[in-house]
Amino acid sequence: xxxxxxxxxxxxxxxxxxxxxxxxxxxxxxxxxxxxxxxxxxxxxxxxxxxxxxxxxxxxxxxxxxxxxxxxxxxxxxxxxxxxxxxxxxxxxxxxxxxxxxxxxxxxxxxxxxxxxxxxxxxxxxxxxxxxxxxxxxxxxxxxxxxxxxxxxxxxxxxxxxxxxxxxxxxxxxxxxxxxxxxxxxxxxxxxxxxxxxxxxxxxxxxxxxxxxxxxxxxxxxxxxxxxxxxxxxxxxxxxxxxxxxxxxxxxxxxxxxxxxxxxxxxxxxxxxxxxxxxxxxxxxxxxxxxxxxxxxxxxxxxxxxxxxxxxxxx
Numbered sequence: 001x002x003x004x005x006x007x008x009x010x011x012x013x014x015x016x017x018x019x020x021x022x023x024x025x026x027x028x029x030x031x032x033x034x035x036x037x038x039x040x041x042x043x044x045x046x047x048x049x050x051x052x053x054x055x056x057x058x059x060x061x062x063x064x065x066x067x068x069x070x071x072x073x074x075x076x077x078x079x080x081x082x083x084x085x086x087x088x089x090x091x092x093x094x095x096x097x098x099x100x101x102x103x104x105x106x107x108x109x110x111x112x113x114x115x116x117x118x119x120x121x122x123x124x125x126x127x128x129x130x131x132x133x134x135x136x137x138x139x140x141x142x143x144x145x146x147x148x149x150x151x152x153x154x155x156x157x158x159x160x161x162x163x164x165x166x167x168x169x170x171x172x173x174x175x176x177x178x179x180x181x182x183x184x185x186x187x188x189x190x191x192x193x194x195x196x197x198x199x200x201x202x203x204x205x206x207x208x209x210x211x212x213x214x215x216x217x218x219x220x221x222x223x224x225x226x227x228x229x230x231x232x233x234x235x236x237x238x239x240x241x242x243x244x245x246x247x248x249x250x251x252x253x254x255x256x257x258x259x260x261x262x263x264x265x266x267x268x269x270x271x272x273x274x275x276x277x278x279x280x281x282x283x284x285x286x287x288x289x290x291x292x293x294x295x296x297x298x299x300x301x302x303x304x305x306x307x308x309x310x311x312x313x314x315x
Contacts, residue, residue, distance in 0.1 A: 021118065022047040022094040022156075025068075026082050028075065030102035031057040032189050038066045040105040044114060047094055051086045059102075078205070080161035080168040087160055098153045099170060103188040104132075110182035114153070117180070126158035126175030127151045135187035136273040144263025144274050151177060152184075165205040165212075165313070167234070192272075199281045204311050207288035211307075213242045215300045218315045246290055250282035 023041045027034060027050055034050075041048050048068040052060055053075035060070045071090060076082055083099065096118060100106075106114075110130065121128070131147040133140055140146075151159070151170045162171050188195065212218050241249055254274060257263050263274040296302035307313040 020095045021045040021098060021114075022049060022092050022096070023098050023100055024049050024051065024083065024086055025100055025102055026051050026053070026079055026086075027055060027059050027063070027102050028053040029055045029057045030059045031055075031062060033103040034059050034062050035066060037100065037102050037105055038063060038068050040111075041098075041100065042067070043108075043111050044098075044106070045094075049086070049090065051082060051090075053082070078165055078168065080163055083161050092156050095156055096153060097156055097159070100152070100184070101186070104184055104186050106184045107182055110180065110184055113180050113182050118153075121178070124175050125178050126155040127170070127172045127177035128153040129177050129179040131180075131183045133183045133185050134273070135185050137269045139266065139269045141263070141266055141270060141273055143265050144257040144261045144270060144278075147183070149179065153180075164209060166202065166209045167206075167238070169234075196276065196280075199276065200284065203281065203284040204288050204313065206285045207292065208307055208311070208313050208315075210238075210242050210285065210289060211292065211303055212315065213239055215298070215303065217300055217304055246286045247283060250279055250286055253282055254279035 021044060023045055025034075025037060025041075025048070030037075038048055046067060048063075050060070050063045050068050050070045052063075052070055052072050054072055060072070063070050071086070073082065073085060076085065087097075118128075128151070129149050130152045131149055133142075133146050134148075135141070151172070154170060154172065155175070157173075158175055159170050159172050161168050208217075241253070244252070257278045258271070258274045263270040263278075266273070292303055292306055296306050304315060307315075
């Protein structure tokens, strides 16, 4: 496939892809990041749409001042539902759509790669997998988790988010994917307290997702068709993780990332990042599951009722 793509690139003159690419950013109170994100994307396209969940920090005004289109829509509970709402209700005239978070940006090498290759993608290739690197405390976490491969660029009308509470992935409705070589960055500028609080908020949703995997609370738990290979593998690993003993599994996951995957080589930042994400957060998820099972046992109906009553989570 790479050889075919290179031949098409060689036979076509590079052209401005701006008219053929729309960027979608979901936002809520992203004043700290939104200017960086939009300015970065404008290297590729002027078609930038912000779907904002009624921010109160001026995110919308900053986005408009930089030429982005801002659409306000009430947060439906998860990013999959918000993004799919945008796909279903907003008009996109471009051939391609790229999904980027406000605290993310494309490296110059990836911008150049998209410019050079996107116009030459053969028909039937409807999704492009990109590599994400985490920048934590202003340092690239080169080991432990990198690279995280994600389908973020897809042909208009051929992709949408799978329905999950956490760790949602874009899936293709048809066609195949290819992978680009260069990276985009997840580089959040908030402090550690914010980072930890975000993971506290994520924990109950992650716990509900894992309980759904274990008990099929939704009636359709499992891997959906159309996911890119890397998303399928990640869901398979999570399914295997669910079967491991509570609390032991979070410790084992930390050891795997820190020692076997080499996160210790990223210094103090590597330890902090891996401890918070790989042990503390995963233990907190297990605490939530332990709390729910202690109250509800293994009864799916009681678990669903508890999640609704205590955490306003409905399936």
